[in-house]
């Protein structure tokens with residue numbers, strides 16, 4: 001059954017928003033530069049406060065030292081599946097604006113990094129790749145492994161790969177390997193004032 005059959009939009013939206021989901025089972029494919037750079041390019045075009053573009057991406061393909069460093073920083077349950085990804089991408093964001101004396105805090109660095117992540121994941125999906133963001137990892141350990149300075153936050157690690165056979169997953173993760181649903185639209189919106 002396709003993703004579009006299991007997830008239904010209440011108000012008509014382009015299929016690309018519904019079709020993107022985050023599997024944990026990845027096939028052995030190697031990701032070519034052309035596709036990797038295209039998904040990073042999509043992220044580059046995200047909007048950001050004052051067009052500061054606070055995002056930075058440290059990528060590593062499976063088998064590379066940086067890849068192992070990212071995996072080692074992850075919570076154990078993420079280490080069960082993430083090592084199969086074709087590449088891991090650490091999404092960083094600059095905590096200060098790159099303007100003036102470069103000490104003014106950017107209150108939107110994480111918000112803007114989130115926009116970049118969504119662009120990246122949608123573009124990946126359009127190319128037949130899948131992504132899953134990973135927040136459960138030791139950020140200090142990842143920063144040390146990747147030599148990230150303190151002026152940058154390590155926001156998430158993004159796994160990217162081609163869809164794989166769910167049978168490869170341990171039983172507890174296999175049972176969760178299907179597209180999630182969403183809260184009804186009417187529970188998320190209110191007209192004029194906060195009425196939830």
Ligand SMILES: Cc1cc2nc3c(=O)[nH]c(=O)nc-3n(C[C@H](O)[C@H](O)[C@H](O)COP(=O)(O)O)c2cc1C
Nearest residue numbers: 020021022023078132133134135136137156179180
């Ligand atoms: C900031 C962030 C952190 C996440 N952390 C993890 C994680 O540590 N491990 C994991 O398996 N999934 C993680 N996820 C994936 C979410 O659980 C998933 O996106 C969510 O359930 C919605 O499902 P969908 O992406 O398939 O639509 C994370 C997602 C985001 C956006």
